[in-house]
Amino acid sequence: MSNVGRIYRVAGPVVTAEGISPRMYDVVLVGEEKLMGEVIKIMGDYSIIQVYEDTSGVKPGEPVENTGQPLVAELGPGLLSSVYDGIQRPLPVLREQMGDFIYRGVNAPGLDRATKWEFTPTVKKGDSVSSGQVIGTVPEGTMQHYVMVPHGIEGKVEEIKEGSFTVEETVAKIGGKDVSMMQYWPVRVPRPIRDKYLPDIPLITGQRILDSMYPVAKGGTAAIPGGFGTGKTVTQQQLAKWSDAEIVVYIGCGERGNEMTEVLSEFPELDDPKTGHPLMNRTVLIANTSNMPVAAREASVYTGMTIAEYYRDMGYNISLMADSTSRWAEAMREISSRLEEMPGEEGYPAYLAGRLSEFYERAGRGMTHSDKEGSITVVGAVSPPGGDLSEPVTQNTLRIVRVFWALDTKLRERRHFPAINWLTSYTLYDKQMKEWFSSNVAEDFPPLREWSMQVLQKESELQEIVQLVGSDALPDEQKIIMEVAKMLREIFLQQNAFHPVDTYCPMDRQYAMLKLIRKYSDLAHKALEDGALVPDIVAIPSKQRFNTAKYEENVDEELEAVSKDMESELSALGA
């Protein structure tokens, strides 16, 4: 299938070749050094190639070899705990091979060829299997890796082995074809899923503002703006650590080298609170910093997504973080301008919106071909230039994603963490997930959530009046509303990621806390009617205790105690 031609023209990362007849997006090896590139345009006899590496020193006349295959990811045991660049070259291996800097023309396979994995078959000789079905399991670190029939292969199991094999060795013969534990998949093509479900189950993260206020569904999409120092990293780490997704795929796309170092050095250090093992055991990191080749940056999000889809096929829940999609869009812009395409808004290519939605569409929860349920939840960071949310990448992203967690610099300055603005954030999954919350948390949870949103909204309206006339001018009833809103903000929304107890708040406790604030509100209003004074209502001792209850070891008992005291204290006031 592969054929060899020659280079006709070199201009930066864009190389024109003649004498090959590739299909679009075939991977080609360019020049004597076999630099990896991808065919992005075909014009008559000429193929235009986007090269993933620096092309200095490459000459016209050098050979170009068509591999006849699009850019593929290698999928199999060994992906977890790996650190890759944008085209799935393992960075630790690259470092071993060529030192501290990444030079070009070096290739390293995504999956190690020498490692042996323990394969246990789950099908017998003579069974009939179809594409995507599980034929065996392999322990991969602390996870169970399911080996599936590659797409395009089906039929009778003619042979199946058991024991220790490398990823390339044949473990089964199916329908006349050899099957190994490794399979290839073109990264730009979504892996098929049998049936996609409506996302109506929340991804539980243990973060109060995310779970109770702006939940994202398993298989849903969310965006966070990554302004300077808004605590994006902490939010992402909390998601990675606590969310009830089994696998984390983190794509560092075009970000700072030192920032990536932070992720690369911190993730392996983080302990998985659920298993006690390093979090890295169920994580795949992709790091393509801003100075690494731009074409590989463009490919990095697809590589990450394909790996996520592969684990979804096994029935896992994956949370995928793309940081930052703005840098990805810029890579598209850069390549597009090299191709002298007609630019759209702000120089971005006209297909920007299309590419973004195709990417987010690969999220989702559903029934896979291995007859298991899995999901991919995508959290994309956007970095709007100058903090201007009206720029094309942010706007096109917001049109697609259904949850927006508005990280806010002002809140950070006020030391309100997580610095997610409760007024400008939104979720569009709330209606779909109401059912789940009513039956799994409490019947009255959805109305409770709505009530708290209303209180916060009311507070922001009252705040405007307070700024004009001062808080003393408010009627007593509104003073109570302000006080309740303050409790919502300080007790409920603020959460300390570094506090051993407060870092994770289970749904039941979130409900209990909200309910207790509601109770205070109701009792306070009643006490007011019965003639109690606002300063007394605000100053009850149990309320102070409530403030710090979330940091106590026995937080749940503490909350109950607060609830009891509150009742007696407030009714005493009204009497």
Add this chain to the structure above:
Amino acid sequence: MSSTVSKEYKTVKEIAGPLVFVEKTDPVAYQELASVKLADGSFKRGQVLDSSDTMVAVQIFEGTSGIDKGCSVRFLGETMKMPVSKDMVGRILSGSGEPLDGGPPITPEDRVDIVGAAINPWARDNPEDFIQTGISTIDGMNTLVRGQKLPIFSGSGLPHNEMAMQIARQAKVIGEGEEFAVVFAAMGITNEESQNFMKEFERTGALKKAVVFLNLADDPAIERIVTPRLALTTAEYLAFELDMQVLVILTDITNYCEALRQIGAAREEVPGRRGYPGYMYTDLAQLYERAGKIKGKKGSITQIPILSMPGDDITHPIPDLSGYITEGQIVMSREIHRNGIYPPVNVSSSLSRLMNSGIGGDKTRDDHKAVSDQCYAAYAEGKDLRGLVAIVGKESLSDRDRAFLEFADVFEDRIVRQSPDEDRDIAETLDICWEILADLPVDQLTRIDRKFIEKYLPQKD
């Protein structure tokens, strides 16, 4: 690269802006160097920008004036490399690496490609060691750490070059046996500025530990693209081959970006925002990201790029894109400058993203974070009150508010203001902070732990 004797071509077809188009050549490599012989026998150098079977576009470093279709072009068979050597320390070189100080040419210990490769993210080490610049607003409030890139966002007419000079002169790392060097690259500066730099470097003795590259305003644009790369290549050699702690100062990035735009336009590229090329983000990243530390190596590269914001507009593409790559920024303020304060650093809008990993007990002093947080907060509050005073007058302020208002003024006078010759060490900076914090009511020092107040707060009598 190929060792064939290179042919001379007399097939210049077209000359446009900085570009010369040559026809019917043997295969020429992308980015290969070329030498053009003019009618008068002089030579100009260039680099291949676009190479195909039929036509090669060569970008001429010294500008195309004097080149005609009769010129002959020779391709040199290699991409741009520079000689590097330890002896470069103490030298003043031109923007293309030729000696300007009348000294001998550099005897190379090695010749390296100037484009530089990306550091493998897996090989990077966390930046966490303090660098002392002797300037309080940086050391105390926006600490620089080894391996960081912290730009200075300035404006035309502000004394950023003076400050750059001061940093070049005073910067040092704390620690024994650490070798420290400054690589200073000026791009597109005027002859006058260049003379000043040369004089200053020599007068103050800063040259002893510095390598200086000077690209002048009337040097061709393309050379401006090369200058920072020469500087960074030198820095990499000093840091990662010779184990030195290197501080790279690049001034002025805005001139660099203008050159980038000029060349993009000459190549008839599709422009991006405000006419700057669409690849400017990646191009700048390829400069800035050459800062860093590598696991297992002693040396480090720290960068202070200086850029003047056109029209003081921080959302202009140059500061904006820079801000997304660098780890914070030091912002200069025209208002503070007008008040006669040097260096006119606007502390409130400056930020060092890596500060927290470079300060504290074993690095600077245990009270550093608390003191700087407290100064930030108090200064911000005092500045807010200035607005209020303009409306209601000073008399109607409470005593507490008046203390904060006072604090903002004293802060600018004692912390921000310092003489261009004044080299304050970190302890001195923190002590001044304590002295001025002592004028605030002690119960207002909410961000400082009791134990630090007891240990450091000067007793008023």
